[in-house]
C-alpha cells in the first residue's frame with residue numbers, strides 16, 4: 001500500500017460539486033487528509049462560478065482537481081471471464097480513469113444472484129478503489145424468479161439489476177421493484193423490448209440500411225421505458241419508497257418519456273453513457289466525427305476509417321446525431337443524473353468476428369472523463385454538468401457519499417490536465433481488454449494523479 005499523501009496543490013482549477021464551489025484554489029493535503037482549501041477569489045465567487053457552470057476562463061489554470069469519480073455501471077467480468085477483465089485490472093483501469101468508486105453489474109458467470117458470487121465479484125486487489133456490487137434482480141438473470149434481495153443487500157448489494165437483459169415479464173418486474181423497495185435499494189433496468197429488438201445489430205436508420213445491418217429500432221427502447229413507467233406508477237401509489245433507475249438510455253424519445261414521468265414526481269432516474277453522448281451509428285460506416293460535429297438530420301457520411309469496426313457493436317446501439325444530442329440535453333436539463341460508463345471489456349476472440357456476431361460492449365472506464373471533456377471543449381456540456389454526472393449524481397442513486405473537499409476529510413480526488421492530449425492504446429490503457437473504437441484517437445484530459453482515501457492510486 002502506498003503512503004498517505006502530503007502535498008500542496010497550488011493554483012488549480014478546483015471543482016467541488018458537494019460544496020457547490022468552483023474556481024482557482026489551492027488545496028493542501030496533510031497525511032492523506034484535506035487540510036485546507038483556499039479559494040483565490042473567495043467563497044462567494046466560487047459559489048457563483050459553480051452556479052455559472054464551473055467553466056474555467058481564458059488565463060485560468062488548465063490543471064484541475066476534481067473529486068474522485070463514481071461509476072454506477074461497469075462490468076469487471078469476475079468471476080467467469082477474468083481473461084477479459086477482473087478486479088485487479090479493472091480497478092487499475094478505473095483509477096487511471098479518475099474513478100474512486102465503481103458499481104459492478106451482476107452479469108458474471110455465474111450471475112451474482114447469490115451472496116457467494118456477489119462477494120467473489122469484488123474480491124482481490126482493488127488499488128484503493130471502492131467496489132459496490134449490484135446483485136442480479138432475478139435468479140440467473142433469467143427473469144422468472146426474483147432473487148433473495150434481502151440477503152443480497154445484507155451482503156453489500158447497493159441495487160439489483162438484470163442488466164444486459166430486460167425483465168420482460170411485467171409481473172416479475174413488478175415483484176422485483178417491490179423487493180428492491182422493501183430492501184431500500186433501487187431496481188436498475190436495461191430497457192429493451194425483445195420482440196422489437198431481437199437480432200438487431202445497429203440502430204434502425206440510414207446507416208443500418210446502407211450497411212445491410214439488421215435494425216434495432218428506437219421503439220424497442222421507448223416501449224420498454226413506457227411500460228416500466230406504467231408499472232412504477234402503479235407500485236408507488238401503494239409503496240412510495242420504490243425507486244426505478246433506467247440505465248444507458250440512448251434515444252431522445254425515451255428520455256422525453258422519462259422527463260415527463262419525473263414531472264409527475266415519481267421516483268424515476270436514468271443515466272446515459274459516454275459513447276451515446278459522443279458517437280453516432282455513422283462510426284460503423286467509418287465516419288469518425290464526434291456526434292456534435294454532425295448537424296441533426298444530416299445523413300451524409302464522411303468515412304475516414306474502415307467500416308464495421310466491431311468495437312462499435314453495443315447494446316443499446318449507437319444512434320444518429322439527433323439522439324446523441326438528446327442524451328447531452330438530458331444531462332444539461334437533469335433528466336439523466338449520471339454518465340455511467342457501461343465499461344464492457346471483451347476478449348479479442350469475442351470482438352474479432354463479423355460485426356453482427358461480435359459481443360456487445362465498449363471498454364470505456366479509462367476514456368469516459370476524456371469523452372465528456374471533449375463534449376465540454378466543444379461547448380456542449382459545462383464542467384459543472386460533467387462533474388455532477390460523474391460524482392454526486394451516481395452517488396445519489398447508489399446511496400453513498402460523493403467525495404468533497406471538506407477540510408478534515410480523507411482526500412479522494414483526481415488531478416487532470418484539461419488541456420492535455422493523450423491517445424488510448426495497448427501501451428497507455430491499463431485494463432485487460434481494449435475493445436474501444438477510440439484506440440489511437442487524440443482525446444483531451446490527461447489524468448495525472450488519482451488519490452483515494454488519502455493514498456495515490458494512479459500516478460502518471
Ligand SMILES: [Zn+2]
Pocket residue numbers: 163164165190247248315316
Ligand atoms: Zn445494459
